Amino acid sequence: MSQPHTVEIINLGDELLVGIRENSHLQYLGQQxxxxxxxxTRAxxxxxxxxxxxxxxxxxxxxADVVITTGGLGPTSDDLTREAVATALEIELVYDASIESVIRDRFAALGRxxxxxxRKQCYCFKNGLVLPNDQGTAPGxxxxxxxxxxxxxxxxxxxxxxxxxxxxxxxxxxxxxxxDEPAYLxxxxxxxxxxxxxxxxxSLLETxxxxxxxxxxxYGIVDVRLSSRDGTLKMSKLKEIGHAARQQLGEDFVCFGDCSLAAVVYRELRALDRTLAVAESCTGGLLGDAFTNVPGASKAFLGGVICYSNDVKVTLLGVPDSLLEQHGAVSAECAIAMATGSAERLSADYGLSITGFAGPEGGNKDNPLGTIHIGYHSPVGVWCKTVRYTGGRLDVKARAVHAALDWMRRKIRKYKFEEFLSYSASD
Amino acid sequence: MSQPHTVEIINLGDELLVGIRENSHLQYLGQQxxxxxxxxTRAxxxxxxxxxxxxxxxxxxxxADVVITTGGLGPTSDDLTREAVATALEIELVYDASIESVIRDRFAALGRxxxxxxRKQCYCFKNGLVLPNDQGTAPGxxxxxxxxxxxxxxxxxxxxxxxxxxxxxxxxxxxxxxxDEPAYLxxxxxxxxxxxxxxxxxSLLETxxxxxxxxxxxYGIVDVRLSSRDGTLKMSKLKEIGHAARQQLGEDFVCFGDCSLAAVVYRELRALDRTLAVAESCTGGLLGDAFTNVPGASKAFLGGVICYSNDVKVTLLGVPDSLLEQHGAVSAECAIAMATGSAERLSADYGLSITGFAGPEGGNKDNPLGTIHIGYHSPVGVWCKTVRYTGGRLDVKARAVHAALDWMRRKIRKYKFEEFLSYSASD
Structure with a gap:
């Protein structure tokens, strides 16, 4: 490409203007x-x-060099786009019998x-292209x-x-x-x-x-996109710079691309052929949800306990009553007991736990609102970490889950060799 | 208002155009x-x-009568909006020392x-208004x-x-x-x-x-917005029509407004002063997450078990080995055993369970990919329901959670009187 082409996106639909639906098309197309x-250039x-x-x-x-529209191709009377565009750009619309036969077949297969x-969906632009739609009636x-x-x-x-x-x-x-190749890394x-x-x-920018x-x-993740300001740095060079960047970032580096933190931890567990269980209080299932969003997660993720009440912490995870009385449910001590309890009760190699005050109520002098304790039980040791966030209940939950996953990622990488040895020894 | 005013929203920011961030401002402002x-009118x-x-x-x-912009008011050199707008609309920018002193105080409080x-954030429009910002440096x-x-x-x-x-x-x-009053119900x-x-x-449209x-x-929820086509129906009349609509909708009606399904179930539980536990296989924590997004959920939600592996179903929920062998983990029988197990093991009055194949792998002849079994254990009876969805793993998880919550909502409303009696009897 000699010079960058301009592209404009036009999203049609009243539902996007009155807040009924978010405009996810713009984010998707912009990213692609x-x-x-x-x-x-403009949307x-x-x-x-x-x-x-x-x-x-x-x-x-x-x-613009490229204009992309979304929506307005439906069969109802308020879908005016096809006709309005043809008039504005002075393009002729022609009836395409092959579109009709595809739509007829589609309905016939559903017994309708x-x-x-x-019939209005069967019109296309004269000398234009038709993009078949195997998921619905309107072709592109x-x-x-x-x-x-x-x-x-x-x-x-x-x-x-x-x-x-x-x-x-x-x-x-x-x-x-x-x-043909991606423009950024x-x-x-x-x-x-x-x-x-x-x-x-x-320093990379200076070099x-x-x-x-x-x-x-x-939510605690910072994505870095490296690209060439004027197109002179090819992808091979960007990859070279990317590896230098990775060195600079040290442990903060998670991965190239956009793998979720849960997927990164999952891969580490698979590499070690180990299993994980979780115990969640304030995040209420969001940590388990993150793991089970990874396809194939069941190979490493056994499950967990959502221990929202203290009784559940005691009966299902074996957290001692006396510990809860002395330190409270939102404490480093309880996080540790929850992590170990989940690993033991679910017969997993690793246990990861979260307990805290997500808000809007709760909190005390030592553990104000937004305080999160994370517990980590592994074959080579047991640790706890405390973080604190501001924000609403849902924000705090999401950040707590990222913090727990990121911390486990660091620990499992750091002790990988020892964990591998402990595994060989235990077999 | 004599005639509807037109409003245009202009969102600034390259990150919205290249898919780094979704344009949540448009949805929010459009809805408000x-x-x-x-x-x-346009965005x-x-x-x-x-x-x-x-x-x-x-x-x-x-x-437009009202133009609303978001973004571009930051301190960095690429935040050009303030100056560009002033030039385009021929408005004079003036330096406001009171803005500077607020920003200085803000930094001082952080020890910086x-x-x-x-300084560029201290300019405002001559004869304009300044909107104080207690969450950041840029005033509106x-x-x-x-x-x-x-x-x-x-x-x-x-x-x-x-x-x-x-x-x-x-x-x-x-x-x-x-x-001054909402325009739709x-x-x-x-x-x-x-x-x-x-x-x-x-029939309402005809009347x-x-x-x-x-x-x-x-995800299975259908929101209905009633409004007046030309402003002649006032809110009091819309409420009257809304109540007629509610009658027409019967059990499909969830609530007026936009309460989550989990919040609706939570309120029913609170009204009965009862507690709930969950057991999740394929949804992996998303059902528990939905309940714990409701502030104060701990008054009715005790927790749950994420039983991703069969062993966890047996050890933590008491699902019989023989049942799993005979019917498999994705079966109505297992869903029932999980629901009852969660209620019993967590000492809750109600148990709600989900098991199924969320994809992309799994499924068999009787239970193809996307099959979800929901189990419901209550003081007045135990039921199971099977649903089937197409779509990706995350879609199926989200729809399964909504289906389970909606089903529990219907059951608890239907048997409310009996459940209240069973409660009185058991006390």
Whole structure:
């Protein structure tokens, strides 16, 4: 690509403007396109109104190389996009009998007949492309003229995403709008703040004048995206710089790409052929949920106990009554007992526990609101760590889970060799 | 309000265009404004570029009554919004020493001194308003001219939301841009599809010609928003229609507003003064997470067992080995045993369980991928229900949790009187 192409996204749908639904299409398409070197220049959400659609398309078509729309291709009367766009850009719509036969077959397979109003979905642009939709009735549409490309995608996420990845991306690459290789390299870090990570990577910017670094923070994770400011650094060079960055980051480095912390811990456990159990008080199941979002998790994750009440801590995890009386349920001592209890009661090699005050009520002098104790039981030792967060109940829960997973990741990497030996010895 | 005002939202920030962050501001602001009768007409996301900002603002200011911006008020060099907007709209920026002293105090309280680059945050519009920010350094800014209003809000969510609710909403109401009372009434339903709900409410549309009904579907929940097409139906009338709608919806009605299913079940439990335990296999903690997102949940929710492996089902929940051998872990029989086991082992009045194949692997002839069995143990009986979903692992988990909560909601309401009696008898 000689110079970067501009791309504009137009999301249609009143539900995006009145807060009924979040605009996840913009995030998804922005990420997909940025990955291959085509950052979105502008995005608009407009109402399903004829004049608004025409105005937006005329303006977008005048200044962007690629215009992508989402939604408005449905069969109902308020789906006006196809017609409005054709009028605005002066493209002829033609009836395509093959689209109709696909829609008819789709309904027939469900034992239903195609309703008359689906006929409007059978129109496509003259000399344009039709993108088959195996998840719904509305096909996607592509129109090209003057080196520009208009791409119209259906609104439902499960129809849009496979269509974009399997059909649209290859076309954009073939037409030279998108690069064949990713435009940035992502390093995921956890446990240090954005400014700390920035300071650690400062020297790279001084050595590589063309390097651009972007940061994104979410619940204790800081993602670092390395890219070339003007396209002179190729991916092979970015990978070289990425490995230097990894050295600078030390233990804060989690992985290249966007693996979840739970998936990283899961891989460490698989490498050691070990199992894990959890015990959760204030996070109430969110830690277990994180592990079970990893496909195949059952190979290493046995389960856990959500011990919201003190009685459950005692009966299911064997936390001593006297410990709870002396130190309370939100204490380092209880976290340790919970971690060990979960490993023992569930016959797991490792136990990971969380107890704390997530808010909005609770807390005391020693353990104010937002205090979280994490317990870690492993074949080579038992540890506890205390962290403290501000924010709402849901924020504190999410941060506590990330903190526990990140801490286990560090511990298991640090003691990997010893743990491997202890394993060999115990067999 | 004589006629509806138009509002345009401009979100600034490259991170929204390249998929680093979702644009949650649009959903939040759209919902807040729609609630009080001011639906957003258009929304744009633009890059932090001087020309792009000026073009967008000139166009927006020409046609909208209210323009709201998010982001771009930070201290760094790429935060250009304040200056670009002032130039585009020909408003003078003036230095406000009182802003500086607030920022200085803020840093002093943290034991730091204000850096020079924060000086740019001390500029505000001449004859404009300054909105204090108690969560960060950037104050919000308001400018009014010709009956139009420009509102500039800081980008971080925890700064924007309290500023909008506490400061901006009252100003919009005082200036007559927003109505004082909500513009729609929401009914939450669960368990029936959008078309079924639509059919049930069809007669209301025939009786009330001015009524408008909008639907939003998420993981088995269908929200119904009743509003007035042209403003002639007041909230008191909408409430009357809402109660008629509730009758039509029957058991599918969950609540008015947007209470979570877990919160609704929690309230039923509190009304009966009863407790609950859960047992989760494929949802891995997500059901417990849903309950513990409800503030004060510990009054009714004791905890649960995440029994990802069969051994845990046997040892912690007392599911018989023979049952697992005969019927398998994904079976109605196992769901029942898990529900009863959780109630017994955690000494709870109710037990709710989920077992199934969430994918991407697993499934067999009788229980294909996406099959979910839900078990329910109560003081007046034990039941099981089987549902089946398509979709990815995370979708199936989320839908399974909603199905379990919705089913418990129906059961507990249906047997409320009997359960109350059984309670009195057992005491």
């Amino acid at each position: 396109l940025a990955k291959y070197g085509l950052p979105v 608009q959400v407009i109402t399903d109104d004829l004049a608004a659609i025409q105005e937006a398309f005329t303006a977008a078509w005048a200044c 007949t195609m309703a008359e109003h689906h 549409l592509i129109y090209q003229a003057d080196g520009k490309m208009l791409i119209m995608l259906p609104g439902p996420t499960h129809e849009l995403r496979p269509m974009f990845e399997r059909q649209v991306l290859p076309i954009l690459q073939l037409e030279g709008h998108l690069s 992502q390093l995921r870090t956890c446990g240090a703040g954005e400014s700390t990570i920035e300071a650690k990577l400062q 590589h004048l063309d390097l651009s670094i972007a940061y994104c923070v979410h | 404004l729609a609630k009080y009768g001011l639906p957003v 744009q996301v633009i890059t932090d570029d001087l020309a792009a900002i000026q073009e967008a603002f000139t166009a927006a200011w020409a046609c 001194t204000m850096a020079e680059h924060h 800014l308001i400018y009014q001219a010709d009956g139009k209003m420009l509102i500039m809000l800081p980008g971080p969510t925890h700064e924007l939301r309290p500023m909008f609710e506490r400061q901006v909403l009252p100003i919009l109401q005082l200036e007559g841009h927003l109505s 929401q009914l939450r339903t669960c368990g029936a599809g959008e078309s079924t709900i639509e059919a049930k409410l069809q 009330h010609l001015d009524l408008s009904i909008a639907y939003c579907v998420h």
